Amino acid sequence: MPIKILVNGAFGRMGQMTVKTINAHPNFELVGQTGREYDLKRAIKDSGAQVVVDFTHPEAVFHSTSIIIETGAHPVIGTTGLTINQIQLFQEKCANLKLGGIIAPNFSLGAVLMMKHAQEIVKYMPHVEIIEMHHDTKADSPSGTALRSAEMLAQTAPANASTKPSHETVPGARGATHHHIPIHAVRLPGFLAHQQIIFGNTGETLTLRHDSIDRECFMPGVCLACEKVLTLNQLVVGLEEILQ
Numbered sequence: 001m002p003i004k005i006l007v008n009g010a011f012g013r014m015g016q017m018t019v020k021t022i023n024a025h026p027n028f029e030l031v032g033q034t035g036r037e038y039d040l041k042r043a044i045k046d047s048g049a050q051v052v053v054d055f056t057h058p059e060a061v062f063h064s065t066s067i068i069i070e071t072g073a074h075p076v077i078g079t080t081g082l083t084i085n086q087i088q089l090f091q092e093k094c095a096n097l098k099l100g101g102i103i104a105p106n107f108s109l110g111a112v113l114m115m116k117h118a119q120e121i122v123k124y125m126p127h128v129e130i131i132e133m134h135h136d137t138k139a140d141s142p143s144g145t146a147l148r149s150a151e152m153l154a155q156t157a158p159a160n161a162s163t164k165p166s167h168e169t170v171p172g173a174r175g176a177t178h179h180h181i182p183i184h185a186v187r188l189p190g191f192l193a194h195q196q197i198i199f200g201n202t203g204e205t206l207t208l209r210h211d212s213i214d215r216e217c218f219m220p221g222v223c224l225a226c227e228k229v230l231t232l233n234q235l236v237v238g239l240e241e242i243l244q
């Protein structure tokens with residue numbers, strides 16, 4: 001039996017790509033497409049969706065994720081902008097319901113590999129900064145990927161890893177910090193989604209760089225998530241949690 005999937009945010013850039021991918025996938029059945037003015041709860045109930053993929057807006061994602069979990073559908077959340085406290089709340093709810101789901105700020109394999117390898121490198125090169133570059137219509141800054149990268153780096157970075165404070169002649173010149181890791185966000189037409197993680201050491205630097213040049217790159221991760229969430233009994237964070 002194909003897995004019944006509803007896409008929320010179906011008329012946006014990621015939503016349209018997801019709809020196309022699900023329609024072409026032999027194991028999936030697209031049972032619903034919802035957008036801004038839709039009644040998501042009713043759409044999930046009426047369609048019998050088992051999985052709901054969400055690519056909406058940072059201001060909408062807390063509400064839509066609450067509804068998905070409340071209806072008992074498995075959430076596959078690609079929308080960025082959820083806070084750590086909000087994610088913990090959803091994890092508690094899913095644990096109580098034994099409901100499988102995933103929140104992944106980046107569904108591309110290359111970006112996840114960049115984050116995983118960065119965790120190893122930071123053990124030896126603790127001075128690190130992130131530069132992320134996105135299209136100028138991206139709603140949130142910094143990107144969810146940059147925030148997640150900083151969190152993952154902070155898990156293995158030595159306690160003294162933070163860069164020495166310096167005087168900012170112009171406020172913001174040194175970027176924002178998340179878990180003591182500086183993040184610099186660039187927003188320009190011409191970019192899609194790109195990130196560099198730069199490690200500095202005396203006399204040398206090491207740069208990991210990932211470039212998403214087509215939204216297609218997110219689709220294998222989305223498909224994997226739609227299948228895996230049915231086998232989970234908790235809400236996991238990050239595509240790396242379900243990769244073999």
Ligand SMILES: NC(=O)c1ccc[n+]([C@@H]2O[C@H](COP(=O)([O-])OP(=O)(O)OC[C@H]3O[C@@H](n4cnc5c(N)ncnc54)[C@H](O)[C@@H]3O)[C@@H](O)[C@H]2O)c1
Pocket residue numbers: 008009010011012013014015034035036037055056057058060064077078079080081104105106107108218
């Ligand atoms: N996880 C990933 O791999 C990944 C990859 C790319 C983008 N994203 C994120 O996905 C989200 C969407 O990105 P996009 O480029 O498709 O944006 P977009 O603006 O093209 O599309 C968002 C869509 O959501 C709709 N929407 C807004 N509020 C809504 C609501 N309350 N209910 C239902 N629909 C609503 C909008 O009308 C729009 O059609 C962003 O948060 C972005 O950062 C994640």
